[in-house]
Amino acid sequence: MNSKKMxxxxxxxADTAExxxxxxxxxxxxxxxxxxxxxxxxxxxxxxxxxxxxxLKRLDKPADEGKS
Amino acid sequence: xxxxxxxxxxxxxxxxxxxxxxxxxxGNVDRADDLVQExxxxxxxxxxxxxxxxxxxxxxxxxxxNLFRSEYRKRRREVEDADGSFAESxxxxxxxxxxxxxxxxxxxxxxxxxxxxxALILVGASGFSYEEAADICDCAVGTIKSRVNRARSRLAKxxxxxxxxxxxxxxxxxxxxxxxxx
Numbered sequence: 001m002n003s004k005k006m007x008x009x010x011x012x013x014a015d016t017a018e019x020x021x022x023x024x025x026x027x028x029x030x031x032x033x034x035x036x037x038x039x040x041x042x043x044x045x046x047x048x049x050x051x052x053x054x055x056l057k058r059l060d061k062p063a064d065e066g067k068s
Numbered sequence: 069x070x071x072x073x074x075x076x077x078x079x080x081x082x083x084x085x086x087x088x089x090x091x092x093x094x095g096n097v098d099r100a101d102d103l104v105q106e107x108x109x110x111x112x113x114x115x116x117x118x119x120x121x122x123x124x125x126x127x128x129x130x131x132x133x134n135l136f137r138s139e140y141r142k143r144r145r146e147v148e149d150a151d152g153s154f155a156e157s158x159x160x161x162x163x164x165x166x167x168x169x170x171x172x173x174x175x176x177x178x179x180x181x182x183x184x185x186x187a188l189i190l191v192g193a194s195g196f197s198y199e200e201a202a203d204i205c206d207c208a209v210g211t212i213k214s215r216v217n218r219a220r221s222r223l224a225k226x227x228x229x230x231x232x233x234x235x236x237x238x239x240x241x242x243x244x245x246x247x248x249x250x
Contacts, residue, residue, distance in 0.1 A: 059071075
């Protein structure tokens with residue numbers, strides 16, 4: 001995919017004062033971010049299941065094919 | 069129909085990430101794959117409305133997100149406590165959550181309101197900018213930012229309080245989450 005870029009760091013300003021209060025909170029947020037990406041990438045790494053490759057192949061045909 | 073090979077390649081390239089998004093939204097692999105299939109069918113049926121040169125991935129995510137939300141709204145009418153029943157079903161059937169090491173995290177994710185969950189995943193895992201996520205969710209950038217922040221705070225509470233011993237790959241993580249030094 002072509003949108004791997006991360007949001008700009010300046011967006012961190014949007015964090016609430018509560019979140020900025022302690023380094024502990026930042027540690028927790030970093031761990032949550034890591035866990036979220038690990039969980040997500042675990043699925044991404046499975047690639048394209050055959051089911052979907054076949055679906056595209058089946059649909060990607062001239063409309064009248066197989067009708068006559 | 070005959071699909072432009074470049075478009076077909078872009079759709080295929082987006083499938084792995086679409087699946088990850090769908091699984092994170094629905095908490096169920098089978099349902100997620102049905103969502104991805106429905107998304108591909110819709111995309112192919114409406115491929116003429118895709119503007120070449122724009123972000124195919126964002127376009128497909130928008131379709132999938134809208135499909136999920138309309139299905140979610142339908143279920144909500146049938147079952148009043150949609151969020152609660154979802155979380156309950158995950159509790160009684162943890163195998164729906166996939167690999168063991170992520171079950172704790174997925175269960176916590178499932179307890180977030182759908183709008184916070186989708187915002188957090190789009191920005192924190194799919195790699196979309198706040199602006200792209202706002203387009204996908206059809207809301208303001210500021211709304212996405214506040215949803216992501218609320219999702220992060222809520223997750224921190226859920227994971228730290230509920231079951232700190234099961235979260236995180238190592239002792240240091242648990243110590244941090246439990247709020248004391250080693």
